Amino acid sequence: QAQLVQSGAEVKKPGASVKVSCKASGYTFTSFPITWVRQAPGQGLEWMGWISAYNGNSNYPQKLQGRVTMTTDISTNTAYMELRSLRSDDTAVYYCARAPDLYDNSGHYRLAAFDVWGHGTMVTVSS
Amino acid sequence: DIVLTQSPDSLAVSLGERATINCKSSQTVLYSSNNKNFLAWYQQTPGQPPKLLIHWASTRQSGVPDRFSGSGSGTDFTLTISSLQAEDVAVYYCQQYYSTPYTFGQGTKLEIK
Numbered sequence: 001q002a003q004l005v006q007s008g009a010e011v012k013k014p015g016a017s018v019k020v021s022c023k024a025s026g027y028t029f030t031s032f033p034i035t036w037v038r039q040a041p042g043q044g045l046e047w048m049g050w051i052s053a054y055n056g057n058s059n060y061p062q063k064l065q066g067r068v069t070m071t072t073d074i075s076t077n078t079a080y081m082e083l084r085s086l087r088s089d090d091t092a093v094y095y096c097a098r099a100p101d102l103y104d105n106s107g108h109y110r111l112a113a114f115d116v117w118g119h120g121t122m123v124t125v126s127s
Numbered sequence: 128d129i130v131l132t133q134s135p136d137s138l139a140v141s142l143g144e145r146a147t148i149n150c151k152s153s154q155t156v157l158y159s160s161n162n163k164n165f166l167a168w169y170q171q172t173p174g175q176p177p178k179l180l181i182h183w184a185s186t187r188q189s190g191v192p193d194r195f196s197g198s199g200s201g202t203d204f205t206l207t208i209s210s211l212q213a214e215d216v217a218v219y220y221c222q223q224y225y226s227t228p229y230t231f232g233q234g235t236k237l238e239i240k
Binding site for chain 2: 044045046047059061063097105106113117119
């Protein structure tokens with residue numbers, strides 16, 4: 001059974017960095033990209049980007065480019081999300097999720113819906 | 128960016144009754160090349176991560192009860208719960224994976240009347 005286990009809660013000061021881990025089990029890690037989604041307290045879901053566990057290719061939204069880096073370690077089946085220059089509005093629960101991928105009829109690479117989720121990691125940014 | 132607007136924001140339905148949640152996209156999420164709608168529905172209960180219910184707009188994820196169904200195409204989509212159960216109390220989100228940045232609707236809170 002596919003499972004994603006995330007690292008524990010973090011408290012950081014403004015301007016610091018945080019690195020959250022997501023360890024996969026129960027499936028072939030390199031066969032599925034990992035995506036990250038965050039949720040501020042009482043708010044909705046915000047997509048943060050994805051990374052291929054197969055070749056390391058990644059895609060981040062413009063809003064976070066320059067502040068976020070996603071990596072994987074295939075020796076430990078673990079994905080990481082690092083967010084730098086933290087601000088108070090980065091306070092959120094951070095989720096990793098597995099995203100099946102596909103090539104469409106035109107040969108374009110795409111992700112499908114996020115089918116397995118981690119339990120979430122609370123990151124609090126406070127002075 | 129594709130904006131998804133859900134309606135209503137909240138909904139109260141009696142046990143055993145039908146619940147309907149709508150999701151409107153600012154642009155089509157139907158990919159003509161394969162005739163698939165790149166739209167999913169998730170259920171989130173308090174303190175839990177989102178759970179995938181429906182993908183490709185109408186395909187039920189494995190293990191999801193058949194009282195959940197998805198419909199629609201292009202820009203207008205609907206999640207229907209045919210007979211509401213107590214365990215269905217949750218916030219429901221639609222999501223497009225047609226183009227990056229992938230986006231979610233604002234969520235619809237479903238309660239028991």
